[in-house]
Structures are given as C-alpha cells and as structure tokens.
Amino acid sequence: MATTQLSHLQALESEAIHIMREVAAEFEKPVLLFSGGKDSAVMLRIAEKAFWPARIPFPVMHVDTGHNFPEAIEFRDKRVAETGVNLVVASVQESIDKGRVVEETGPRASRNRLQTVTLLDAITEHGFDAVFGGGRRDEEKARAKERVYSFRDEFGQWDPKNQRPELWNLYNGRHRKGEHIRVFPLSNWTELDVWQYVADDEVELPSIYYAHRREVFRRDGMLLAVSPFVTVMEGEEPEELMVRFRTVGDASCTGAVESTATDVQTVIAEIAASRLTERGETRADDRISEAGMEDRKREGYF
Amino acid sequence: MEMLRFATAGSVDDGKSTLIGRLLLETKQIFEDQLEAVERTSRDKGFDYTNLALLTDGLRAEREQGITIDVAYRYFATPRRKFIIADTPGHTQYTRNMVTGASTADLALVLVDARKGVLEQSKRHAVIASLLQVKHLVLCVNKMDLVDYDEARFDEICDEFTDFAAKLDIDDLTFIPMSALHGDNVVQHSPNTPWYEGPTLLHHLEHVYIGSDRNLIDARFPVQYVVRPMSHDHHDYRGYAGQVASGMFRPGEEVLVLPSGFTTTIEGIDEFGGSVEQAYPPMSVNIRLADNLDVSRGDMFARPNNSPIVTQDVDAMVCWFVDRPLQAGQIFGIKHTTRTARARVQELNYRLDVNTLHRDDAQQSLAMNDVGRISLRTTVPLFVDEYRRNRVTGSFILVDEGTFETVGAGMILAASSG
Ligand SMILES: Nc1nc2c(ncn2[C@@H]2O[C@H](COP(=O)(O)OP(=O)(O)O)[C@@H](O)[C@H]2O)c(=O)[nH]1
Ligand SMILES: [Mg+2]
Numbered sequence: 267m268a269t270t271q272l273s274h275l276q277a278l279e280s281e282a283i284h285i286m287r288e289v290a291a292e293f294e295k296p297v298l299l300f301s302g303g304k305d306s307a308v309m310l311r312i313a314e315k316a317f318w319p320a321r322i323p324f325p326v327m328h329v330d331t332g333h334n335f336p337e338a339i340e341f342r343d344k345r346v347a348e349t350g351v352n353l354v355v356a357s358v359q360e361s362i363d364k365g366r367v368v369e370e371t372g373p374r375a376s377r378n379r380l381q382t383v384t385l386l387d388a389i390t391e392h393g394f395d396a397v398f399g400g401g402r403r404d405e406e407k408a409r410a411k412e413r414v415y416s417f418r419d420e421f422g423q424w425d426p427k428n429q430r431p432e433l434w435n436l437y438n439g440r441h442r443k444g445e446h447i448r449v450f451p452l453s454n455w456t457e458l459d460v461w462q463y464v465a466d467d468e469v470e471l472p473s474i475y476y477a478h479r480r481e482v483f484r485r486d487g488m489l490l491a492v493s494p495f496v497t498v499m500e501g502e503e504p505e506e507l508m509v510r511f512r513t514v515g516d517a518s519c520t521g522a523v524e525s526t527a528t529d530v531q532t533v534i535a536e537i538a539a540s541r542l543t544e545r546g547e548t549r550a551d552d553r554i555s556e557a558g559m560e561d562r563k564r565e566g567y568f
Numbered sequence: 569m570e571m572l573r574f575a576t577a578g579s580v581d582d583g584k585s586t587l588i589g590r591l592l593l594e595t596k597q598i599f600e601d602q603l604e605a606v607e608r609t610s611r612d613k614g615f616d617y618t619n620l621a622l623l624t625d626g627l628r629a630e631r632e633q634g635i636t637i638d639v640a641y642r643y644f645a646t647p648r649r650k651f652i653i654a655d656t657p658g659h660t661q662y663t664r665n666m667v668t669g670a671s672t673a674d675l676a677l678v679l680v681d682a683r684k685g686v687l688e689q690s691k692r693h694a695v696i697a698s699l700l701q702v703k704h705l706v707l708c709v710n711k712m713d714l715v716d717y718d719e720a721r722f723d724e725i726c727d728e729f730t731d732f733a734a735k736l737d738i739d740d741l742t743f744i745p746m747s748a749l750h751g752d753n754v755v756q757h758s759p760n761t762p763w764y765e766g767p768t769l770l771h772h773l774e775h776v777y778i779g780s781d782r783n784l785i786d787a788r789f790p791v792q793y794v795v796r797p798m799s800h801d802h803h804d805y806r807g808y809a810g811q812v813a814s815g816m817f818r819p820g821e822e823v824l825v826l827p828s829g830f831t832t833t834i835e836g837i838d839e840f841g842g843s844v845e846q847a848y849p850p851m852s853v854n855i856r857l858a859d860n861l862d863v864s865r866g867d868m869f870a871r872p873n874n875s876p877i878v879t880q881d882v883d884a885m886v887c888w889f890v891d892r893p894l895q896a897g898q899i900f901g902i903k904h905t906t907r908t909a910r911a912r913v914q915e916l917n918y919r920l921d922v923n924t925l926h927r928d929d930a931q932q933s934l935a936m937n938d939v940g941r942i943s944l945r946t947t948v949p950l951f952v953d954e955y956r957r958n959r960v961t962g963s964f965i966l967v968d969e970g971t972f973e974t975v976g977a978g979m980i981l982a983a984s985s986g
C-alpha cells in the first residue's frame with residue numbers, strides 16, 4: 267500500500283502552501299518580500315507551487331538597501347524573469363534622498379535599520395494589505411513568539427503582548443485600511459529544514475551561499491566582506507579566505523563563515539555540525555542588545 | 569521523518585520553560601552563542617545556576633517579570649522525529665495563548681511541582697487539552713529533587729491525577745518523575761529513581777504512536793482557492809485548491825459537492841508539475857472535477873455516502889478570549905474551514921468550571937478565559953463534523969466585527985441538520 271504519511275518537509279511545505287492560498291483568497295493586495303536570500307528563495311518556490319499551473323497572483327518586493335551583493339541581485343532578476351512575477355523595488359537610497367531617513371555615519375554605519383522606514387513607506391504607497399516574509403521562529407527569540415499572521419497597526423508596529431490568538435489553521439486576517447498583516451509561511455521551518463528543502467527540491471540559490479574565495483576582514487568576531495559599502499578600519503587586515511554566507515542581508519552588516527562547502531550536501535553537513543546560530547554568527551544587527559530584534563520588530567521591521 | 573507537535577502546560581513556576589531548555593540542551597539544539605547569552609544574563613542577575621527558562625522567554629517583558637506571557641515555538645529533531653514545541657504560559661490571564669499552543673498539538677506535557685501536587689491550574693490545563701482533543705497527555709512530575717526522589721510522593725500524585733483524569737476525554741496518559749533542572753529522566757534514565765521503570769520523556773516523545781490520530785476515513789476537502797491559469801498552455805484548466813482535512817481522495821472516485829449537492833467524479837489530483845494517485849491529510853493539492861460545476865471558496869468535497877452535516881445550527885464548547893463578556897444575542901464573524909459567515913449566539917447553555925468540571929447553567933455570560941457551551945445560528949449553512957471526530961471540520965473561530973479581534977474558539981459538539 268502507498269504511504270499515507272507526509273515526511274516532515276512535505277508537511278511543512280503543505281502548511282506553507284495552505285497559508286499562501288489563504289492569503290491569496292482573502293486579501294486584496296498581497297506582496298511577497300524577496301531579497302534573493304535563501305528563505306525568500308524557498309518562499310518564492312513554494313508560491314510557484316501553490317498556484318501552479320497559474321502564475322503567482324501577487325508581486326514581489328525587494329527592499330533595496332543599495333548595499334547589495336551583486337550575486338544576490340543577479341539571482342533576484344533571474345527568478346523574477348523565470349516566474350513572470352512583477353517586481354517592486356523599494357529603495358533605501360530614495361528614502362535617504364527624499365529626507366525620510368538620515369544615513370548613519372562612521373565606519374560601522376549600516377542601512378539595516380533604515381530599511382524599516384522604506385518598507386513601511388512602500389507598503390503604504392502601494393496599499394499592500396498582506397506582506398509575506400521569510401522569517402522563521404527558530405531564528406531568534408522574539409521571532410519565536412510571533413504568529414503566522416502577525417497584525418500590524420497603522421504605524422506598522424507589532425505589539426507582542428497583545429497578539430491575536432491563532433488556533434488550528436484558522437487564520438484571522440481582518441484589518442482596517444492602513445493596517446496590514448505580515449504573514450510568515452515558513453514560521454515552523456528551521457535553518458536545516460530550509461537547506462534540506464533546497465537539496466530535495468533543487469532550489470537555486472545565489473552562489474554566495476556556497477564556499478568561494480573572497481576578500482574579508484574580521485570585525486567583532488565576524489568576517490565581513492571587503493566591499494564599497496564598508497570602511498576597513500585601522501588594525502583590520504583584509505585577507506582572502508574560502509567563505510560562504512549563511513544569510514544574505516545588507517552587505518555592510520552580514521558576515522561570512524569560513525567554509526569548504528561548495529554544494530548543498532556539504533553545506534548541510536556543516537550546518538548540522540555548527541555550534542553557532544545563523545544570526546549570532548553572521549548578523550551584526552542582532553548583536554546590538556538582548557532585545558535588538560524585538561525592538562526592531564515593534565517598529566515594523568521584517 | 570515524522571513530525572510531532574507538543575505543547576507544555578502547568579502552573580506558573582512548575583518548570584515548563586526549564587524543561588524545554590533542558591530538552592533542547594541535551595539534544596544539542598542550543599547553540600553556543602545562545603547558551604553564552606543565557607549564562608551571562610543568569611550571572612548578571614545573580615542566579616546560582618543557569619536559568620534555562622531564559623532560552624524560551626524571548627520577550628523583554630517576560631525576562632523582566634520572569635514569566636511566560638505568550639507561546640514560544642521551539643524546534644528540535646532527533647534521528648527519529650522532528651518536534652515542534654509550543655511553550656505556553658501558565659497564568660490564567662494568558663489562557664488564550666495556552667489554547668493557541670494546544671490547538672495544533674498532538675501531545676501535551678502537563679507539569680506539576682512534586683512538592684505542591686496537582687494544583688487547580690494543572691487541572692485546568694488538562695481539561696483544556698482534553699477539550700481541544702490533544703490525544704496524548706504526559707504528566708511530568710517535576711522537581712523530584714526537592715522531594716528526595718520519593719516514590720511514594722510520585723505515586724500519590726499519579727493517583728490523584730488519575731482520579732481527576734477519569735472524568736476527561738484523554739486516550740493516552742503517561743506519568744514520568746523528573747527534574748527538569750538536573751535532567752533526571754528527561755533524556756537519560758536517572759540513577760536517583762531506580763524504582764521508575766518507564767521511559768524517559770524524550771524516549772516517549774520519540775516513540776508515542778500518533779499514526780492513528782488522523783482521520784483517514786471521512787473524506788473532507790474544503791475548497792480554498794480556484795486555480796484558473798488563463799494562459800495559453802493551460803487554457804481550460806480549473807483546479808480546486810485546498811488542503812485535505814480528512815479521509816482519502818483518488819482520481820475516478822465519486823465526490824459530493826457541498827452546498828450544491830451535485831455528484832461528480834474526480835478527474836485528477838495535481839501537485840506542482842504533475843498528478844498524484846491519492847491525496848490524504850494534510851496534503852495541499854488541486855482537485856479537478858469531471859463536470860463543469862459552480863464551485864468556489866468555502867464549498868466542500870465529501871462523499872455521497874459519507875458527508876458532513878449541512879447546518880445553520882451548531883452546538884459547541886467555546887473558549888472566550890476577551891474582556892467583553894459573551895452573551896446570548898450577540899453576533900460575530902465566524903470562520904469555519906474556508907467558509908466565513910456571521911453567527912448569532914442563540915443560547916448560553918452553561919459555563920464549565922474547568923477546575924471542578926461543574927456545569928453552571930445559571931450564568932448569563934462568559935468572562936475572559938471562561939469555557940462554556942453555546943448554540944449558534946449562522947447566516948449560511950456550514951459543513952460540520954463533531955470536533956471529537958474531526959479537528960478540522962469541527963472547529964471554528966469567532967471574530968468581533970467591530971475590533972476584528974479573534975474573540976473565541978469553538979469545538980463543535982453536535983449539529984442538527986437542516
Ligand atoms: N529544584 C528544581 N527547580 C526547578 C526544576 N525545574 C524548574 N525549577 C525552577 O523553578 C523555577 C520556575 O521554572 P520555569 O521553568 O520558569 O517555570 P515555568 O513558569 O513553568 O516556565 C525556576 O527557578 C527553575 O529553576 C526542578 O526540576 N528542580
Ligand atoms: Mg515558562
């Protein structure tokens with residue numbers, strides 16, 4: 267007899283498809299955040315499956331800090347062309363030019379925090395009422411608390427102490443004009459689940475997720491890539507190493523890890539053996555304080 | 569690999585968060601940077617030992633108050649299973665968050681402090697777990713280190729709980745003596761409890777049989793979304809997208825379409841890129857029908873000889889989540905499977921005292937965190953089964969039409985057709 271039991275990855279995929287279809291059915295203007303990172307690549311892949319053989323019935327949006335890895339942009343454009351979705355680019359540079367935000371200064375300046383304003387402005391401008399994000403609860407302790415449908419008020423804020431109860435798979439997306447819902451279809455995935463899915467489903471990722479030679483330097487215990495967006499300070503010595511990225515964010519605050527893993531299977535082996543979290547190892551933005559993520563999320567961050 | 573979802577429950581300070589921290593630590597799911605952060609905070613706060621609860625209490629307010637306010641989801645895997653843990657709050661005022669965590673759980677861990685025995689809150693949580701039809705319950709008799717790992721004390725607590733649980737609807741009840749703080753019987757058998765011959769908690773979680781918990785008999789497919797490509801390659805394609813709620817669907821089989829009542833056959837079942845031979849829960853698929861019928865979101869496929877009850881009158885147990893009391897005559901939005909409608913509370917039959925299981929039929933309203941039995945009349949027919957038999961077609965949520973909050977969760981007891 268054929269099996270009647272889904273594997274855990276199939277069950278996670280089915281859950282994500284169900285969530286995406288609920289949103290497509292109940293919201294007027296959803297959008298999927300697509301940075302070219304691995305979580306958003308998996309999300310886009312699942313969106314393709316959820317509506318096949320039709321096209322994905324909503325656009326994707328890239329919040330562009332201007333501090334990009336060229337490989338990620340190349341990958342973004344390739345996937346947009348393949349799936350035929352509309353791409354909306356929300357530019358942090360434009361927010362700066364318009365005076366909506368003020369650029370940080372100094373060698374440690376990053377545009378990470380500025381993205382929130384750009385994101386919220388774009389949501390308002392386009393009238394998006396549901397915004398798919400690739401956030402996973404295993405990433406960080408404030409994210410571990412978030413609902414699949416995460417209500418945002420008219421200021422885009424998250425109120426962690428007053429979340430809507432969320433039972434079974436009955437999601438409540440009701441909201442007023444100007445409010446919106448962030449939707450996290452990958453809530454229950456771990457980093458390893460994402461990688462196993464990438465392997466099983468042959469999901470394409472930007473090349474920087476695999477080991478390659480790159481000029482990097484050490485800062486705060488992280489390896490940062492030498493790029494036009496960071497100033498190498500005195501005492502920091504750039505060297506060429508074999509590295510890969512575990513996340514792809516703003517190039518000025520996303521760290522690399524030393525690695526020899528040049529394909530999916532070896533990456534999985536390295537991750538399974540890793541003793542550090544993805545964000546702890548590679549995201550300077552999360553090191554600000556114990557409540558760094560919670561504070562940013564309250565303001566409307568991803 | 570199979571997936572098991574479980575929720576923790578119990579009174580405040582019984583050790584839920586510590587137990588989860590222990591499970592994660594011993595199954596090597598805690599990363600060095602996380603552990604360092606927790607060790608640092610524990611030292612800063614002047615604790616004698618590392619407070620593993622800090623691993624799950626992720627909100628600032630939770631760390632400041634030392635309590636759990638909202639569900640935290642945690643993940644770990646062993647070679648046998650992937651686990652999703654919902655660490656739920658113990659405080660009565662956060663019951664709604666406990667219910668959130670338990671609604672999708674296969675199993676519940678109810679903790680009790682061995683010194684204190686079975687408190688009202690542990691009973692309350694066991695009642696809620698049984699109402700939500702969490703089929704497997706483990707009573708974790710924690711803090712055994714503080715009662716000198718005394719077998720008699722353990723037996724006493726087990727007996728007391730067994731008496732209470734006899735009144736509940738629990739299929740499978742297991743008792744484990746443990747110390748979350750020191751790790752006894754969590755992952756390793758403890759030398760301190762030589763008298764205990766049962767499994768460790770992890771062993772039980774890895775082996776408890778959940779294969780028969782799903783309903784593979786009653787074919788139910790709520791239509792979620794209609795896939796119409798309008799493209800050159802798939803010009804006439806019309807697929808009804810949804811997630812199988814229960815039962816099996818195969819191409820060639822007859823289906824009954826509700827509410828229209830038409831019968832047709834399944835032409836094909838598709839997943840991305842191709843067709844499948846059968847669909848079972850919780851698969852997300854597209855079902856194609858042989859006849860061109862008018863089918864839209866909120867409709868349901870079942871079988872001509874096995875269909876849900878089609879009704880506008882539903883009796884249900886509800887958990888009430890908000891300050892504003894629930895009373896007869898009120899009208900709410902209702903979401904049941906993929907169908908949304910409005911519902912009026914016809915009658916509040918009784919309030920259930922979840923501590924004593926006493927049915928209080930003199931009550932005129934339900935307060936926040938109360939559980940009670942109500943009768944509803946809906947604006948359009950729903951396609952329902954008893955919650956005991958079907959967690960998907962037997963559940964609904966109530967939404968306040970002014971604030972849009974989720975104000976209640978319902979479990980259908982019985983329905984009269986027509
Ligand atoms: N002695 C002892 N203390 C424990 C044990 N488990 C938890 N505790 C302590 O009990 C207190 C409450 O634990 P916590 O996990 O926060 O409880 P929760 O409210 O149920 O999540 C903390 O101080 C723990 O260190 C145990 O097995 N033995
Ligand atoms: Mg706790």
